[in-house]
Amino acid sequence: MIELMLFFCFILSSLFIFFNSNSNTKSSPKSYPLIGNYLSISANRHRFIQWTSDAVHNSSTLTVVLRLPFGSNHVITGNPTVVQHILKTNFSTYQKGPISHTILFDFFGQGIFNVDGDAWKMQRQFYNHVFSAKSLRHFLHVVETELNERLIPILTVAAANNTVIDLQDVLQRFAFDNICQIAFEYDPTCLIPSMPHASLAVAFEDAIRITIERFRTITPWKIKKFLNIGSEKRLKEAVSEIRDLATKIVNQRKQELETVGSDKSVDLLSGIISAGDTDDRFLMDIVISFIFAGRDTTSAALTWFFWLIYKNPRVESEIMCEINRKPNSDTLVYDEVKEMVYTHASICETMRLYPSVPIDGKTAMADDVLPDGTVVKKGMMVSYHPYAMGRSEKLWGGDWSEFRPERWLEKDEGTETVRFTVRDAYTYPVFQAGPRICSGKDMAFLQMKRVVMGILRRFVVVPVVDGGGGEPVFVADLTSKMKGGFPVKIKERKK
Numbered sequence: 001m002i003e004l005m006l007f008f009c010f011i012l013s014s015l016f017i018f019f020n021s022n023s024n025t026k027s028s029p030k031s032y033p034l035i036g037n038y039l040s041i042s043a044n045r046h047r048f049i050q051w052t053s054d055a056v057h058n059s060s061t062l063t064v065v066l067r068l069p070f071g072s073n074h075v076i077t078g079n080p081t082v083v084q085h086i087l088k089t090n091f092s093t094y095q096k097g098p099i100s101h102t103i104l105f106d107f108f109g110q111g112i113f114n115v116d117g118d119a120w121k122m123q124r125q126f127y128n129h130v131f132s133a134k135s136l137r138h139f140l141h142v143v144e145t146e147l148n149e150r151l152i153p154i155l156t157v158a159a160a161n162n163t164v165i166d167l168q169d170v171l172q173r174f175a176f177d178n179i180c181q182i183a184f185e186y187d188p189t190c191l192i193p194s195m196p197h198a199s200l201a202v203a204f205e206d207a208i209r210i211t212i213e214r215f216r217t218i219t220p221w222k223i224k225k226f227l228n229i230g231s232e233k234r235l236k237e238a239v240s241e242i243r244d245l246a247t248k249i250v251n252q253r254k255q256e257l258e259t260v261g262s263d264k265s266v267d268l269l270s271g272i273i274s275a276g277d278t279d280d281r282f283l284m285d286i287v288i289s290f291i292f293a294g295r296d297t298t299s300a301a302l303t304w305f306f307w308l309i310y311k312n313p314r315v316e317s318e319i320m321c322e323i324n325r326k327p328n329s330d331t332l333v334y335d336e337v338k339e340m341v342y343t344h345a346s347i348c349e350t351m352r353l354y355p356s357v358p359i360d361g362k363t364a365m366a367d368d369v370l371p372d373g374t375v376v377k378k379g380m381m382v383s384y385h386p387y388a389m390g391r392s393e394k395l396w397g398g399d400w401s402e403f404r405p406e407r408w409l410e411k412d413e414g415t416e417t418v419r420f421t422v423r424d425a426y427t428y429p430v431f432q433a434g435p436r437i438c439s440g441k442d443m444a445f446l447q448m449k450r451v452v453m454g455i456l457r458r459f460v461v462v463p464v465v466d467g468g469g470g471e472p473v474f475v476a477d478l479t480s481k482m483k484g485g486f487p488v489k490i491k492e493r494k495k
């Protein structure tokens with residue numbers, strides 16, 4: 001403990017050796033000589049997303065440079081031209097990079113979220129294959145089965161008993177079961193009426209939180225890891241629990257493939273195993289990245305969606321009109337789900353205000369100058385900020401704070417048909433953009449739209465807001481969540 005404190009003293013005194021302060025925008029975060037923005041960053045650690053969002057809005061170019069101790073800077077941008085530059089035009093210069101790789105390695109290993117270059121290209125090809133239109137049809141079937149056999153029955157009981165349920169938790173369990181089945185044909189059965197204390201889900205949550213904390217703290221995590229204390233100790237436990245499950249899945253699939261062959265399998269893992277890659281550690285990394293990609297993102301978006309439509313009943317009734325035009329059947333064809341444009345627009349609008357991944361960063365692999373003149377040095381972190389962008393008056397106009405799906409829709413003159421208008425991906429980089437755009441995007445929309453339809457056709461979701469003004473509190477480690485969950489009551493919808 002004493003050594004650790006001495007180390008902190010050393011760090012603190014080192015801070016004063018570095019001089020780094022030159023803010024050129026009037027109301028950019030307060031920067032002091034020697035320690036840069038460290039004080040503001042530290043004071044706003046628990047609302048990092050909102051604070052950096054304000055800073056981006058305050059900047060005339062929508063780009064800010066956080067001055068970190070030790071002379072390293074962090075560029076954060078909400079400027080579409082800059083976003084296009086880092087995600088596409090100069091793709092090869094902006095990578096995950098070695099520092100990020102080290103921080104993420106204990107959890108993600110060599111999974112797709114943590115590699116660049118050829119290792120990325122190779123995995124990306126597998127993912128593209130997994131998300132072909134043919135597989136999407138199969139996925140829709142998996143979503144429907146879980147919806148009808150698990151989610152709807154649970155909501156039916158909640159409605160009958162008038163109980164309060166945590167919808168955020170329910171949707172996370174749904175997504176977790178779903179993603180495991182789609183990826184590996186493995187069913188972890190998290191969403192069952194007993195709501196088992198899902199220690200695996202907790203392990204995932206802890207692992208992600210602690211991993212992300214490594215980015216935002218100047219606490220020497222490497223020392224904590226070496227001493228195996230505190231959060232780093234927990235991280236080690238959580239990761240080993242997750243890897244145990246991953247091993248189980250991998251072994252099960254390998255055995256099945258040996259006995260029945262791979263011709264009928266459409267899941268990601270079988271594809272990779274039959275392509276000849278059987279390094280266990282690598283297969284586990286793939287499993288973890290995939291679960292990570294699918295577990296939190298869609299459930300986060302749906303959680304905020306149900307809150308926003310509660311606050312905007314007009315939108316809910318528009319969605320109901322669209323749903324009621326579809327055949328009332330437990331199974332829907334792929335095209336019917338694809339065609340739900342108003343629901344699609346409402347989900348896009350939800351993620352404009354609450355993007356599942358609110359901020360996402362790259363590392364500059366060489367010196368560069370951004371299109372808005374910001375100077376970038378090799379090794380700097382450069383992040384784009386979808387949360388700030390979705391809330392920018394400059395990008396979305398004076399009514400940016402209104403939940404208005406219509407901004408995504410266009411009426412065809414004459415026919416009165418409503419069409420979805422695709423927005424510039426660099427103005428709305430909620431799924432990232434460019435070569436590394438989310439490969440699960442279509443799958444995600446299919447799942448979210450089908451779940452929305454399944455729930456709203458039968459039920460009304462009524463948030464339990466205690467007293468007055470009980471607005472959910474936004475928290476984000478890696479994904480946008482509601483602090484303490486989303487308590488709701490479920491009512492049967494009157495026909």
Ligand code: HEM
Binds near residue numbers: 112437
């Ligand atoms: C609302 C839902 C979703 C959102 C908002 C979302 C967003 C994102 C974002 C921002 C990234 C870039 C992350 C990075 O910098 O590496 C990403 C990458 C990725 N996503 Fe999604 N995602 C969603 C759902 C899904 C689902 C359901 C899957 C798969 C089951 C998935 C699979 C992936 C994969 C494989 C990548 C890595 C792509 C690459 O690096 O080439 N995503 N997603």
Ligand SMILES: *[C@@H]1O[C@H](CO)[C@@H](O)[C@H](O)[C@H]1NC(C)=O
Binds near residue numbers: 027028030051052054
């Ligand atoms: C943004 O500008 C406002 C008004 O000038 C100021 O009060 C606030 O501290 C600034 N926020 C950040 C994070 O720079």
Ligand SMILES: *[C@@H]1O[C@H](CO)[C@@H](O)[C@H](O)[C@H]1NC(C)=O
Binds near residue numbers: 157160161
């Ligand atoms: C909920 O209702 C069902 C029947 O609708 C009943 O069997 C069950 O015991 C109730 N559960 C709770 C927690 O009240």
Ligand SMILES: *[C@@H]1O[C@H](CO)[C@@H](O)[C@H](O)[C@H]1NC(C)=O
Binds near residue numbers: 089090366367
């Ligand atoms: C891309 O980045 C490199 C540094 O790696 C820089 O020299 C070059 O000018 C940039 N290219 C463009 C098109 O901005």
